Amino acid sequence: MSMMQVNDLRGEPTFACICGCLMFEITVMWDMETREVMWYDLAQKCKECGTITTAPTPMDWRDCE
Numbered sequence: 001m002s003m004m005q006v007n008d009l010r011g012e013p014t015f016a017c018i019c020g021c022l023m024f025e026i027t028v029m030w031d032m033e034t035r036e037v038m039w040y041d042l043a044q045k046c047k048e049c050g051t052i053t054t055a056p057t058p059m060d061w062r063d064c065e
């Protein structure tokens with residue numbers, strides 16, 4: 001019996017979780033000068049169900065052009 005089992009679906013860049021949630025918990029580093037996100041962990045955790053997926057990056061997008 002483990003209802004707390006964490007799904008790990010890392011691989012493809014993911015914008016929405018399989019549960020439909022659009023919010024993720026993610027580890028970031030800040031740029032002290034611009035105060036923007038300087039770096040973020042590609043492992044993102046769904047805020048609803050906890051499923052781990054791969055965060056999208058601007059680089060993925062350029063690859064699609």
Ligand SMILES: [Zn+2]
Pocket residue numbers: 017018019020021046047048049050051
């Ligand atoms: Zn989810």
